[in-house]
Amino acid sequence: MSYEEVPHTADVKIRIHARTLEELFSDACEALMTVMYGTSRKGIMKREIAVTSPHIDSLLLDFLSEILFISDVEGIVFSKAVVHIAGQNLSAEMEGEPFSKKIHAKGTEVKGISYTGLSIRHDANGYMVDIVFDV
Amino acid sequence: MLQGIIRIGTHEWEVPMGFVAGMRVPGRFFLSESLGASLEPGAIQQLANVATMPGIIKNSLAMPDIHWGYGFPIGGVAAFDLTEGVISPGGVGFDINCGVRLLATPLAQKDISGRFDLIEKLFHGVPTGVGAKSSLRVTAQELDTMMVQGARWAVEAGYGEQNDLVRCEEGGFMKEANPKEVSIKAKQRGIPQGGTLGSGNHFLELQIVNHIYDQASANAFGLSKGQVCIMIHCGSRGLGHQVCTDHLKVLEGAARKYQIKLPDRQLACAPISSVEGKSYFGAMAASANYAWANRQLITHTTRHIFKKMFGIGYEEMPLVYDVAHNVAKIEEHVIDGRKIKLCVHRKGATRSFGPNTADIPDKLSSVGQPVIIPGSMGTPSFVLRGTSKAMERTFGSTCHGAGRVMSRTQAKKTLSGKEVVASLARQGILVKAPNEAAIADEAPEVYKSSEEVVRVVHEVGLSLLVARLQPLGVIKG
Numbered sequence: 044m045s046y047e048e049v050p051h052t053a054d055v056k057i058r059i060h061a062r063t064l065e066e067l068f069s070d071a072c073e074a075l076m077t078v079m080y081g082t083s084r085k086g087i088m089k090r091e092i093a094v095t096s097p098h099i100d101s102l103l104l105d106f107l108s109e110i111l112f113i114s115d116v117e118g119i120v121f122s123k124a125v126v127h128i129a130g131q132n133l134s135a136e137m138e139g140e141p142f143s144k145k146i147h148a149k150g151t152e153v154k155g156i157s158y159t160g161l162s163i164r165h166d167a168n169g170y171m172v173d174i175v176f177d178v
Numbered sequence: 179m180l181q182g183i184i185r186i187g188t189h190e191w192e193v194p195m196g197f198v199a200g201m202r203v204p205g206r207f208f209l210s211e212s213l214g215a216s217l218e219p220g221a222i223q224q225l226a227n228v229a230t231m232p233g234i235i236k237n238s239l240a241m242p243d244i245h246w247g248y249g250f251p252i253g254g255v256a257a258f259d260l261t262e263g264v265i266s267p268g269g270v271g272f273d274i275n276c277g278v279r280l281l282a283t284p285l286a287q288k289d290i291s292g293r294f295d296l297i298e299k300l301f302h303g304v305p306t307g308v309g310a311k312s313s314l315r316v317t318a319q320e321l322d323t324m325m326v327q328g329a330r331w332a333v334e335a336g337y338g339e340q341n342d343l344v345r346c347e348e349g350g351f352m353k354e355a356n357p358k359e360v361s362i363k364a365k366q367r368g369i370p371q372g373g374t375l376g377s378g379n380h381f382l383e384l385q386i387v388n389h390i391y392d393q394a395s396a397n398a399f400g401l402s403k404g405q406v407c408i409m410i411h412c413g414s415r416g417l418g419h420q421v422c423t424d425h426l427k428v429l430e431g432a433a434r435k436y437q438i439k440l441p442d443r444q445l446a447c448a449p450i451s452s453v454e455g456k457s458y459f460g461a462m463a464a465s466a467n468y469a470w471a472n473r474q475l476i477t478h479t480t481r482h483i484f485k486k487m488f489g490i491g492y493e494e495m496p497l498v499y500d501v502a503h504n505v506a507k508i509e510e511h512v513i514d515g516r517k518i519k520l521c522v523h524r525k526g527a528t529r530s531f532g533p534n535t536a537d538i539p540d541k542l543s544s545v546g547q548p549v550i551i552p553g554s555m556g557t558p559s560f561v562l563r564g565t566s567k568a569m570e571r572t573f574g575s576t577c578h579g580a581g582r583v584m585s586r587t588q589a590k591k592t593l594s595g596k597e598v599v600a601s602l603a604r605q606g607i608l609v610k611a612p613n614e615a616a617i618a619d620e621a622p623e624v625y626k627s628s629e630e631v632v633r634v635v636h637e638v639g640l641s642l643l644v645a646r647l648q649p650l651g652v653i654k655g
Binding site: 048049050051052053055079080081101105108111112115116118142144147148149150151152154155156157158159177178 | 218245246247248252272273307308309310363366367376377378416419420422423426427430443444446582583584585586587588612613615616619655
């Protein structure tokens with residue numbers, strides 16, 4: 044797992060490097076949850092997510108948007124995502140725990156996932172993407 | 179200043195046609211030399227990109243708090259013809275109707291100085307930060323009513339006074355709202371969040387009026403030197419964010435469908451008159467109304483706490499004004515001597531209607547619309563008044579705040595939340611937030627100077643200074 048926050052004046056920009064596409068997606072989920080809730084997150088409950096999108100970039104955006112939605116509405120803080128991608132379809136086995144103000148109020152709200160520069164690149168070293176979270 | 183930009187006034191610059199290919203109108207922005215030092219080239223590129231959009235009228239504009247955003251720059255203003263033009267969520271932002279309101283009180287500084295118990299009560303009374311939910315539970319039907327009637331729903335449900343609607347932009351609700359265009363997902367997010375503050379740069383701040391620039395206008399607005407005021411800054415919460423996410427997806431496809439060539443994918447848009455355009459506008463207006471209801475609910479909670487602590491009546495804490503700074507509206511403006519209805523997008527920009535303009539309170543007709551400009555944490559906020567010059571030059575618009583100059587990564591490296599709190603405490607400013615990172619992220623030094631931004635709009639004449647407010651205490655998400 045390899046991601047880092049890179050400078051962005053107004054929002055949060057994350058750069059992710061991964062060996063596989065699925066790992067890239069999984070790391071993106073990890074990055075989003077860390078920004079929102081901090082690093083203390085356990086996997087005591089399971090949840091499945093399924094998303095379909097015509098392009099791999101929009102599949103990533105839609106996956107993260109769905110995580111944002113479920114996290115907000117169901118009050119789940121995700122700790123892990125095992126992602127499977129087949130063409131335009133993504134399914135993910137998620138682990139997490141209920142939101143607790145004592146443990147998870149360490150981050151900042153993310154308003155949305157931006158299309159800014161969202162372009163998954165692939166070379167001999169693996170996959171890379173920059174994602175901007177609108178905060 | 180950047181190459182290719184032409185100076186046309188003391189604080190006024192033109193981005194000429196051709197700066198990017200396909201510009202239909204010139205770009206124009208307002209900026210001082212000192213603010214120019216932190217101007218991002220990408221923000222000017224965005225300003226120029228907006229100028230390529232179909233049906234844009236006169237200029238693609240930006241205010242002196244300009245910085246790089248999503249599609250449109252933050253601080254951007256653009257107006258579009260209703261027949262030929264487009265509507266774009268990038269010109270509004272994820273946080274639809276993020277805005278700010280100011281309440282006046284009869285209290286003086288000595289009444290609240292050092293009162294950390296007041297800060298604590300506000301922090302616990304107004305749900306703040308990530309994951310915060312409201313104690314108010316609305317039904318699905320009530321949520322629909324919130325989205326149609328906005329602040330009026332809240333006032334009629336007992337959460338405010340009639341004057342709160344008079345002193346609110348649009349009377350507290352846009353009539354174009356259509357809750358049917360708001361997805362079930364957005365509604366699910368909205369139900370538990372009425373009356374919550376959010377996080378990031380949202381805040382509730384206790385302030386004192388420490389300087390009056392224009393006594394007559396201050397009197398008309400109900401402001402006096404030494405008076406304690408309360409400023410509330412927040413938006414449409416998860417409901418608005420979801421509406422933006424949902425409709426961005428649709429409008430990306432719509433731009434292709436209507437063969438709209440865009441230099442930047444984030445300018446996703448559709449003709450205002452199209453099914454997709456109308457759908458977004460209806461949902462956006464519904465979200466804007468939810469935000470006004472939200473700020474009204476927080477107002478009620480705040481008044482309740484002040485009443486219990488200080489024994490003052492709700493009517494003694496009147497609303498000075500409420501402004502939106504992320505919204506698209508249908509407004510009538512004079513272009514080449516003719517009155518035309520336009521779709522005006524303001525993203526990180528505030529309406530600044532001049533004297534004798536419709537939709538400003540009758541009692542303020544000779545003065546102009548109050549303009550509330552929040553500073554960043556620990557720096558002054560300002561009240562200004564709208565002008566006819568703004569009506570002529572910027573579709574009745576002005577700045578919205580300060581704009582960031584430092585990234586969060588830089589803030590984390592160089593600033594400590596504890597030290598920021600201590601530094602502000604030495605200046606007599608109490609801060610309460612759920613975590614230290616939230617404070618470091620929003621430290622005064624990460625923003626441009628609000629004083630400088632406001633000086634520019636005052637000198638250009640887009641809005642004129644009325645009062646300065648100094649913070650005494652702030653709660654943040």
